[in-house]
Each structure stands twice: as C-alpha cells, then as structure tokens.
Amino acid sequence: MDCFCCFNNQEDFWTDPASSIIKAYETTDQTILSHSSDLGQGGSTAVTAILINNQKLWVANVGDSRAVLSRRGVAEQMTIDHEPNTERGIIENKGGFVSNMPGDVARVNGQLAVSRAFGDKNLKSHLRSDPDIRYVDIDLDAELLILASDGLWKVMANQEAVDIARRIKDPQKAAKQLVVESLNRESKDDISCIVVHFKG
Known part of the structure; x- marks a missing residue:
C-alpha cells in the first residue's frame, strides 16, 4: 500500500513544520485505520520529503522506507529504519513482544518486521506511527535525494543506490533503473522509488 500524508492546515506548516508533519502522519494513520474494513488489516511504511525553495529540506519516515541524500557523490542516510529490536522496550511496555525465529528477522508479535507503521490494526496497540523527522539545508554540494521502500534497500547499499542514480541525468529514469536493479x-519485497535532483 502506498501512502500519502494529509496536511490539513498549510499555515501550521509554516509556523511549526515538525509539529505539522507529526499531525499529518497521525491523520494518515487514523484515516487508514478507519477504512480497515475496505483496505484490510495490513499496513504501510512511509517516507516523505518537503523541499522549500530548493533550499530547505524536511524528511520524515515511519518504518523502513528510507531517504538517502547525495552530497558530492557521498551517500548520507537521512532517516532511521524502525526495527523491532531497536524499539523492543517500547513494544514490550505496550504489551507486545519481539521474536526472532531461527533464520528470520525480528518481528513484532512474530508478525511485523518494523516497529512503526500506518494501519496494521491488529497490532496497533503495540506499534507506533509517529515519524522521525530531520531538517537539512540544501547547499551546492547536494545533488539528489532518493526516497524508496525497503524492497530496494534490502538488496542495495545506500552508496550503491547513489552511484546508480548519479549516472542518469533524468530523475524518473534514475528511479526506474534503481527499481530494475x-x-x-x-528483491522479494515491494519496491517504490522516487529520485529528486536538486538545481545547482
């Protein structure tokens, strides 16, 4: 499931961007949960980027969808992958558990391989949906930004993705090439990818 966060009040964003992003993620999660009868019990991770005047970048994520920035060809991970082992204490304090089956990844209640997600109604009491948020100034060193789901990151290192994207001038073609690769x-997981080129 692909997710788009809802910003109800643009004025709030200009006065307090971080709070506005958190509210948008909360609204998106509540909207998905309220439509679970139509959408099913599943959920989604998300990564979002807001670029203002090609100079100010706000990035947020829930789950293991990731944003990676290229500065002069060097990959810089902008987001945090929300893994069950990392947030085990929070999950257990909410009455859940984290299990590692032999040969498997850590999962919330033996089911979900991320500790934060939209939806997932049957696990919601043990999950968070609030995003981690990061702000950076975009200067002349910044070349491009890659936003992608875990289907890409499970088979490709951040630097590998940047190296591929930098070779292709058209950002849409660069994103397509990352998916093809x-x-x-x-890759056995879902693959969504967007490449953003910054103007020099």
Missing part, C-alpha cells in the same frame, strides 16, 4: 538482485 533491485528486481535483478531478486
């Missing part, structure tokens, strides 16, 4: 590497 992920499929060639036999």
Whole structure:
C-alpha cells in the first residue's frame, strides 16, 4: 500500500513544520485505520520529503522506507529504519513482544518486521506511527535525494543506490533503473522509488 500524508492546515506548516508533519502522519494513520474494513488489516511504511525553495529540506519516515541524500557523490542516510529490536522496550511496555525465529528477522508479535507503521490494526496497540523527522539545508554540494521502500534497500547499499542514480541525468529514469536493479538482485519485497535532483 502506498501512502500519502494529509496536511490539513498549510499555515501550521509554516509556523511549526515538525509539529505539522507529526499531525499529518497521525491523520494518515487514523484515516487508514478507519477504512480497515475496505483496505484490510495490513499496513504501510512511509517516507516523505518537503523541499522549500530548493533550499530547505524536511524528511520524515515511519518504518523502513528510507531517504538517502547525495552530497558530492557521498551517500548520507537521512532517516532511521524502525526495527523491532531497536524499539523492543517500547513494544514490550505496550504489551507486545519481539521474536526472532531461527533464520528470520525480528518481528513484532512474530508478525511485523518494523516497529512503526500506518494501519496494521491488529497490532496497533503495540506499534507506533509517529515519524522521525530531520531538517537539512540544501547547499551546492547536494545533488539528489532518493526516497524508496525497503524492497530496494534490502538488496542495495545506500552508496550503491547513489552511484546508480548519479549516472542518469533524468530523475524518473534514475528511479526506474534503481527499481530494475533491485528486481535483478531478486528483491522479494515491494519496491517504490522516487529520485529528486536538486538545481545547482
């Protein structure tokens, strides 16, 4: 499921961007939960980027969808992957548990491989949906930003993705090539990808 966060009040964003982003994520989660009868019991991770005047960048995420910035060809991870082992204490304090089956990744209640997500109604009492948020100034060193789901990041390192994207001038073609490369590497998870080029 692809998610788009809802910003109800643009004026709030200009006065307090971080609070506005948190509210947008909360509204998105509540909207998905309220439509669970139509959408099913599943959920989604998300990564969002807001670029203002090509100079100010706000990035937020829930789950293991990730944003990676390229500065002079060097990859810089902008987001935090929300993994169950990292947030085990929070999950257990909410009455959940984290299990590692032999040969498997850590999962919330033995089911979900992320500790934060939209939806997932049957696990919601043990999950968070609030985002981690980061702000950076975009200067002349910043070349591009990659936003992608875990289907790409499970088979490709941040620097590898940046190296591929930098070779292709058209950002849409760069995103497509990253998806193709992920499929060639036999990624088994969903793959969504957007590449943003910054104007020099």
